[in-house]
Amino acid sequence: MNAPTKTSYKPGDYKSDLTPVWCPGCGDFHVLMSVTRAMAQLGNAPEDVAVISGIGCSSRIPAYTNCYGFHGVHGRSLALASGLKVARPDLTVMVMSGDGDGFSIGGNHFLHACRRNIDMTYIVMDNRVYGMTKGQPSPTTEPDWDSALSPGGTGLNPFHPLVIALASGANFVARTFSGDIKGTANTIVEAVKHPGFSFVQILSPCVTFRPDEKEWKNIVHPASVEPTDDAARAARRIMTDDGFNVGVLYRGDRKPYGNHVSDTVGNMDILEEEFVL
Amino acid sequence: MSAPIKEFESVSVAIIGSGGAGALTAGSILLEAAGKSGLYGNMNRAVGPQIRGGEAAAHVRLANQPVQCMAESFDLLVAIDWNNAERFAADLALTPNSLILTDSDGSDVPDVISKSGAQIGGVPLKAMAREIPGGRENMIAVGLAAGIIGLSTDHVMSVVEAKLARKGDDAVKAGRLCIEAGLAKAKEYSRDINIKNVLTTDNDRWLITGNEAVALGAVRGGIRFAAAYPITPATEVLEWLSSALAKVGGALVQAEDELSSINMTIGASYGGRASITATSGPGLALMVESIGLAQASEVPIVIVDVMRGGPSTGIPTKSEQSDLNIAVYGCHGDAPHIVVAPLSVGDCLFTGQWAVHLAEAMQVPTIVLSDQSLGQARIIIDKPANVAFFANRKTYIPVEGEDYNRYAFTADGVSPMAIPGTPGGQYTADGLTHSVRGTPSATNDDHQNQMDKRHDKIVNFDYGDHWAEIEGTGDLVILTWGSITGAALEAMRDLAEEGIEIKLISMRLIAPFPKDALLNALQGAKDILVIDQTHAGQFHQYLRAQCDLPGNVKNFHRAGPRVISPAEISAQIRDWNIS
Numbered sequence: 067m068n069a070p071t072k073t074s075y076k077p078g079d080y081k082s083d084l085t086p087v088w089c090p091g092c093g094d095f096h097v098l099m100s101v102t103r104a105m106a107q108l109g110n111a112p113e114d115v116a117v118i119s120g121i122g123c124s125s126r127i128p129a130y131t132n133c134y135g136f137h138g139v140h141g142r143s144l145a146l147a148s149g150l151k152v153a154r155p156d157l158t159v160m161v162m163s164g165d166g167d168g169f170s171i172g173g174n175h176f177l178h179a180c181r182r183n184i185d186m187t188y189i190v191m192d193n194r195v196y197g198m199t200k201g202q203p204s205p206t207t208e209p210d211w212d213s214a215l216s217p218g219g220t221g222l223n224p225f226h227p228l229v230i231a232l233a234s235g236a237n238f239v240a241r242t243f244s245g246d247i248k249g250t251a252n253t254i255v256e257a258v259k260h261p262g263f264s265f266v267q268i269l270s271p272c273v274t275f276r277p278d279e280k281e282w283k284n285i286v287h288p289a290s291v292e293p294t295d296d297a298a299r300a301a302r303r304i305m306t307d308d309g310f311n312v313g314v315l316y317r318g319d320r321k322p323y324g325n326h327v328s329d330t331v332g333n334m335d336i337l338e339e340e341f342v343l
Numbered sequence: 344m345s346a347p348i349k350e351f352e353s354v355s356v357a358i359i360g361s362g363g364a365g366a367l368t369a370g371s372i373l374l375e376a377a378g379k380s381g382l383y384g385n386m387n388r389a390v391g392p393q394i395r396g397g398e399a400a401a402h403v404r405l406a407n408q409p410v411q412c413m414a415e416s417f418d419l420l421v422a423i424d425w426n427n428a429e430r431f432a433a434d435l436a437l438t439p440n441s442l443i444l445t446d447s448d449g450s451d452v453p454d455v456i457s458k459s460g461a462q463i464g465g466v467p468l469k470a471m472a473r474e475i476p477g478g479r480e481n482m483i484a485v486g487l488a489a490g491i492i493g494l495s496t497d498h499v500m501s502v503v504e505a506k507l508a509r510k511g512d513d514a515v516k517a518g519r520l521c522i523e524a525g526l527a528k529a530k531e532y533s534r535d536i537n538i539k540n541v542l543t544t545d546n547d548r549w550l551i552t553g554n555e556a557v558a559l560g561a562v563r564g565g566i567r568f569a570a571a572y573p574i575t576p577a578t579e580v581l582e583w584l585s586s587a588l589a590k591v592g593g594a595l596v597q598a599e600d601e602l603s604s605i606n607m608t609i610g611a612s613y614g615g616r617a618s619i620t621a622t623s624g625p626g627l628a629l630m631v632e633s634i635g636l637a638q639a640s641e642v643p644i645v646i647v648d649v650m651r652g653g654p655s656t657g658i659p660t661k662s663e664q665s666d667l668n669i670a671v672y673g674c675h676g677d678a679p680h681i682v683v684a685p686l687s688v689g690d691c692l693f694t695g696q697w698a699v700h701l702a703e704a705m706q707v708p709t710i711v712l713s714d715q716s717l718g719q720a721r722i723i724i725d726k727p728a729n730v731a732f733f734a735n736r737k738t739y740i741p742v743e744g745e746d747y748n749r750y751a752f753t754a755d756g757v758s759p760m761a762i763p764g765t766p767g768g769q770y771t772a773d774g775l776t777h778s779v780r781g782t783p784s785a786t787n788d789d790h791q792n793q794m795d796k797r798h799d800k801i802v803n804f805d806y807g808d809h810w811a812e813i814e815g816t817g818d819l820v821i822l823t824w825g826s827i828t829g830a831a832l833e834a835m836r837d838l839a840e841e842g843i844e845i846k847l848i849s850m851r852l853i854a855p856f857p858k859d860a861l862l863n864a865l866q867g868a869k870d871i872l873v874i875d876q877t878h879a880g881q882f883h884q885y886l887r888a889q890c891d892l893p894g895n896v897k898n899f900h901r902a903g904p905r906v907i908s909p910a911e912i913s914a915q916i917r918d919w920n921i922s
Contacts, residue, residue, distance in 0.1 A: 138774060142602060
């Protein structure tokens with residue numbers, strides 16, 4: 067809407083002066099660094115970027131950026147962001163979520179955001195636990211993970227968010243590791259640039275409730291094959307990998323959602339013609 | 344609310360049949376032809392829950408003055424068939440003066456109908472239709488009804504031609520022949536029920552439903568974005584908005600559920616576009632958490648609730664006012680917001696437009712409580728006057744060297760809102776309690792101060808005279824809200840003929856409660872009849888929670904689905920032993 071304030075930006079230009087509420091060592095600090103780094107690489111003015119979230123540790127991120135932000139209710143970030151992007155197609159819209167917010171309470175919106183294919187980027191910081199409520203199992207938690215809410219584990223298999231995204235029509239699917247700040251930033255840049263709905267799952271350890279996840283840095287490995295444009299092939303790979311395969315896994319070419327609000331207002335008088343007797 | 348000029352005359356016609364028999368089409372044709380002849384009128388449809396093949400009834404009332412509710416009984420009933428007629432019986436009041444026309448080759452008139460003592464005439468509807476290539480019984484019914492009530496043949500024909508044009512010349516020809524056959528047959532039944540004094544004016548007349556009117560008002564007010572999840576009886580609001588917004592450069596998105604539609608609405612408004620969604624009770628229940636978000640983060644949105652019978656799935660196709668409590672009190676925490684209610688089908692346009700203005704001016708969620716009896720009623724009205732209420736949001740204009748505080752305190756409690764894209768206005772909207780800057784906070788001061796601000800901005804706003812419509816004078820008062828207004832006006836007119844004077848106060852602004860304005864209007868009131876269409880008497884409970892009403896107070900309330908009628912209201916007044 068307005069002329070950008072600068073012509074080039076540094077990651078620091080996208081950071082606010084607020085101190086995050088996250089625990090020391092939380093993977094989300096690295097995600098914040100990757101996000102601001104990606105924003106600088108993309109070079110959009112901070113005022114032309116909107117960061118939308120729901121509720122949870124991950125969802126605190128908008129206020130830690132210097133962009134426009136919305137910290138909404140639990141699970142509804144994709145819906146809020148969809149309305150925003152349709153109303154304001156000129157903005158770069160990034161949606162930040164976690165495995166509880168995004169895959170459990172917000173699960174239905176996840177399916178339909180993939181299907182709707184609005185041009186925005188969905189970043190889920192997956193630590194396989196509800197951290198803000200102090201350690202309950204999420205849809206990506208292992209079946210035998212013990213907790214006060216589910217002693218001995220839930221006995222339920224985690225589901226595959228990346229496969230669900232593919233089955234639902236997401237146009238770009240990637241997995242990264244939060245500790246790889248540069249790689250994650252590059253993937254986010256690619257996701258934002260890719261037309262349509264892009265989904266990036268970031269494995270982001272919760273050092274407080276899942277100290278075992280500190281080992282992830284030794285487990286993750288780059289995807290051994292090139293990204294595919296065949297959703298079925300991508301889904302098979304993801305279903306059969308070890309869950310720590312990082313990189314861009316799918317690039318589609320489905321046409322993004324085309325309906326949006328325009329800046330010009332048409333002639334209102336024509337609207338009443340149908341009512342005149 | 345226009346004053347009677349000539350003696351009021353009205354005639355009521357019901358056309359019934361199985362779903363698909365065309366009863367609703369027949370009713371629409373009669374209504375539109377009457378409108379072209381200079382009459383006023385309205386039509387309610389009574390349909391069963393079946394998708395197809397259930398029952399359908401068109402209730403049409405024509406009059407020489409504007410009408411907003413159905414008459415007590417029907418002068419004429421045309422039955423294309425009697426399938427499922429027992430489900431209609433309660434809504435088909437007939438008297439010995441009524442005329443029933445039924446297919447002489449069809450089944451007998453059911454006892455529940457014939458016990459009214461109405462005159463019954465047999466017309467070979469099916470046989471007559473069969474004689475005309477492409478002929479349909481519902482078009483014969485139109486001819487019959489038009490003939491008996493004395494509608495202009497030219498106007499009936501022009502409406503039929505317009506309606507059937509897209510089906511081709513043969514369909515138009517068949518339609519004309521059916522109408523002519525019906526008109527000829529009608530001559531056998533002489534009834535003195537035609538309207539003699541037609542009110543002629545130069546005003547354009549409109550034919551519109553409440554759902555269309557509220558949507559038109561909203562778009563006129565500045566709505567640019569809508570999010571939609573279908574629900575009876577609100578779907579037509581969304582369907583109309585879909586094509587209307589596309590025509591003027593706005594957009595409607597169909598959401599996956601109401602949790603999504605309300606949040607899409609919030610997101611679009613956060614982006615600087617006036618935004619709306621429409622739903623009914625079950626959808627509103629799903630939305631309330633996020634209405635609280637819009638309230639706390641001060642994002643203006645409009646939610647139209649076209650109320651239906653509740654609780655739970657209730658009666659989707661019929662009316663009630665029982666969402667009053669959830670609309671006012673539904674949010675968790677203290678979340679004062681605006682609730683307004685249209686008072687008639689025509690007023691849906693005004694109230695819809697006003698709601699956009701209020702939401703945007705105060706950056707607050709605004710709920711419009713319409714209901715099925717307004718939303719799905721099709722009515723002839725004088726072309727509504729243009730309303731000068733528009734979306735006018737106080738936005739942030741960057742000032743060099745000045746820090747921006749999204750939730751800064753101002754004289755009117757409304758803080759300039761930065762629209763994304765504005766340099767230097769970046770902030771994070773938040774449902775967490777926050778400081779003036781928008782930063783999450785759990786301090787006593789921030790909580791108290793921001794709550795005060797959000798309360799004061801809507802309580803101190805000047806709503807002008809629009810908080811209610813007040814008609815008549817005297818110390819005997821009817822106090823009601825929303826769709827009851829039409830029946831109350833008609834009861835007033837009937838009681839005036841008996842020398843009973845009524846002052847009607849019909850509230851359009853429900854929340855924040857216009858206490859001073861109401862108590863001022865009630866000055867001198869001795870007896871107050873409070874009316875609403877809820878099982879619990881929610882309106883009376885709400886009034887009593889907000890203020891002490893003067894004088895004797897009587898509370899008349901009942902559940903739907905049958906809408907409260909003028910006669911019921913008149914009876915409440917007549918039977919009230921007041922000195």
